[in-house]
Amino acid sequence: MTVSFRPARRVLGLTLLALAGLGAASAPALAAPNEQFVPLPTYRVGPYASSGTLWWAGILDYFRYINEVEGGINGVKLVWQECETEWSTDRIVECYERFKNGRDGAPTAFFFTHSTPASYALMDKGAADHIPLIDPAGGRTESTDGGVFPYAFPLLLNYYSQASVGINFIAQREGGFDKLKGKKIATVYHDSAYGRETQAAIALLAKKYGFENIQIPVADPGNEQSAQWRQVRQAKPDWIFLRTWGVSTPVAIKTAARFGFPVDHIIGDVWAGSEADVLPAGAAAKGYKAIAPFPGGAQFEIHKRLKKAILDAGKSDLKDPKFFGSVYYNIGLINAATAVEALRTGQQKFGNRPLNGEEGRWAFEHLDITDARLKEIGFYGLLQKIKLSCNEHEGGGAARLQEWDGSKWVQITDWVQADRPTLRPLIDQKAAAYAKEKGITPRDCRKAG
Incomplete structure (x- = not known):
C-alpha cells in the first residue's frame, strides 16, 4: 500500500553514510561471500513512522531469528542495509538504484518496495535490471499477470x-x-x-x-x-x-x-x-x-519462538513490547517469511548459496507454502497458504x-x-493494454521453467 505526499528530510545514518548516502542504523557486519543482501527502504521518521517502526521491526526480528536460531537459510546468512525514505517515492527509487547490484559481494535477489507509488515508479527499472519488486497487498494490480510483469509480485492479496x-x-x-x-x-x-x-x-x-x-x-x-x-x-x-x-x-x-x-x-x-x-x-x-x-495477535507459534529467542534475549528491533503481535508487526513477519521461503525455494534449484535477481524471480515464481509448511515454520493461521507461478504473481487471494x-x-x-x-479477465485486459503500450511481448507461461 501506500502513499507519500510530503517531501523527505535527509536522515543521517550511523555508518556507511559517506559511501551510501543513506542510513544504515541496523545493518549487520559487512557481507561475506556466503551472505544474501536485502536492501530495506525503511521509514522510521516522518509522517508514517508510527506504522513503519512496527513493520520493519517484524521483518528484522524474523531475519535475526533465521540467522541466529536457524543459522541462516541453509547456512546463507541474511545481511541488510536500511535506507531512511520517509515513504518518499523518490528516496525509495534512490535506495533501489544504490543497492540493486548488492553490497560488498553479496547479491540482491529482490527489492521490497512497500509502496504502491514506488512499485509503479520502479516497474520498468525492475524489469530492465532483472530485480523482483515485492509489494504484498499492494503494488500494481495487473502485475498479478507474470507473463507481462515477470519482475513484479503483488503478493497475497492484490x-x-x-x-x-x-x-x-x-x-x-x-x-x-x-x-x-x-x-x-x-x-x-x-x-x-x-x-x-x-x-x-x-x-x-x-x-x-x-x-x-x-x-x-x-x-x-x-x-x-x-x-x-x-x-x-x-x-x-x-x-x-x-x-x-x-x-x-x-x-x-x-x-x-x-x-x-x-x-x-x-x-x-x-x-x-x-x-x-x-x-x-x-x-x-x-x-x-x-x-x-x-x-x-501474538497467539501464533512463531510469536512463541520469537519471544524466547529474540525478544527475551534483548535482540528485538521492537522498541515497545506492547506492540508485539500488532497488525503492522505481523505484516513485517509475514513479508519476511515469504521472502525467506522464496529464497529457500530458489536454493533447491541453484544450490545453497546467495541468489541474484534473475534467480530470485525464479524462486518467487516457484514459491509454494503449504499448510504443512506453515505449521513447520510457526505461521499456521497467521499466513495463508500461497502458491505462485509464471502466470500467477499474487497467490493466496484470501483474507x-x-x-x-x-x-x-x-x-x-x-x-x-x-x-x-470474475476478476482475472479484468486483470488480464489491463496487463495486455500495458504490454501493448510498452511494446512488450508477454512470456509464454506454458513454456516457463
Whole structure:
C-alpha cells in the first residue's frame, strides 16, 4: 500500500553514510561471500513512522531469528542495509538504484518496495535490471499477470482481491449473493492512486450482483470529512468499504459515529485495519471491521519462538513490547517469511548459496507454502497458504475479517477467498493494454521453467 505526499528530510545514518548516502542504523557486519543482501527502504521518521517502526521491526526480528536460531537459510546468512525514505517515492527509487547490484559481494535477489507509488515508479527499472519488486497487498494490480510483469509480485492479496473479499463478506452477512441486489455499498476512499485502485473491480462486482456502487473521495490528509459523511447520510448505504490511510481512517470512524452511521457496517481495507487506525478513534471504533491478510495477535507459534529467542534475549528491533503481535508487526513477519521461503525455494534449484535477481524471480515464481509448511515454520493461521507461478504473481487471494472489540482485534472469519474467476479477465485486459503500450511481448507461461 501506500502513499507519500510530503517531501523527505535527509536522515543521517550511523555508518556507511559517506559511501551510501543513506542510513544504515541496523545493518549487520559487512557481507561475506556466503551472505544474501536485502536492501530495506525503511521509514522510521516522518509522517508514517508510527506504522513503519512496527513493520520493519517484524521483518528484522524474523531475519535475526533465521540467522541466529536457524543459522541462516541453509547456512546463507541474511545481511541488510536500511535506507531512511520517509515513504518518499523518490528516496525509495534512490535506495533501489544504490543497492540493486548488492553490497560488498553479496547479491540482491529482490527489492521490497512497500509502496504502491514506488512499485509503479520502479516497474520498468525492475524489469530492465532483472530485480523482483515485492509489494504484498499492494503494488500494481495487473502485475498479478507474470507473463507481462515477470519482475513484479503483488503478493497475497492484490487490490482487486481486497475489494472482492469485502463484497464476499458482506454477502455472507446478508445471507447470500442474491441478497446483494438492490443494496447500496459505498466506498469512502483516499483520493490517490492507492484509493482509486479498487474502482474497476467494484464496478464489475456491482454489475454482477446488482448492488448500487457509490464512490466518495477523501482528499489527503483527510483530517476533515464532514462533507463526505454528509453524502453518506444522504445516500443511506447499507455498508461502507473504507479505503483510507493514515489519519484519515480514525477521522472517518469518528465522523461516521457523529453522523449516525453504524460502525459495525464499516469494513476497512488492508491499510485501514491496524491498531493505529482504531485507537485514536476511541469508543467509536468498537465493532469496526477490517480485511486482514495480516491478522493481529501474538497467539501464533512463531510469536512463541520469537519471544524466547529474540525478544527475551534483548535482540528485538521492537522498541515497545506492547506492540508485539500488532497488525503492522505481523505484516513485517509475514513479508519476511515469504521472502525467506522464496529464497529457500530458489536454493533447491541453484544450490545453497546467495541468489541474484534473475534467480530470485525464479524462486518467487516457484514459491509454494503449504499448510504443512506453515505449521513447520510457526505461521499456521497467521499466513495463508500461497502458491505462485509464471502466470500467477499474487497467490493466496484470501483474507480473514477481524473486528475491533475496544481493546484488541478479534478474528471473526476463516480465510475468505476472492472471486478470482470474475476478476482475472479484468486483470488480464489491463496487463495486455500495458504490454501493448510498452511494446512488450508477454512470456509464454506454458513454456516457463
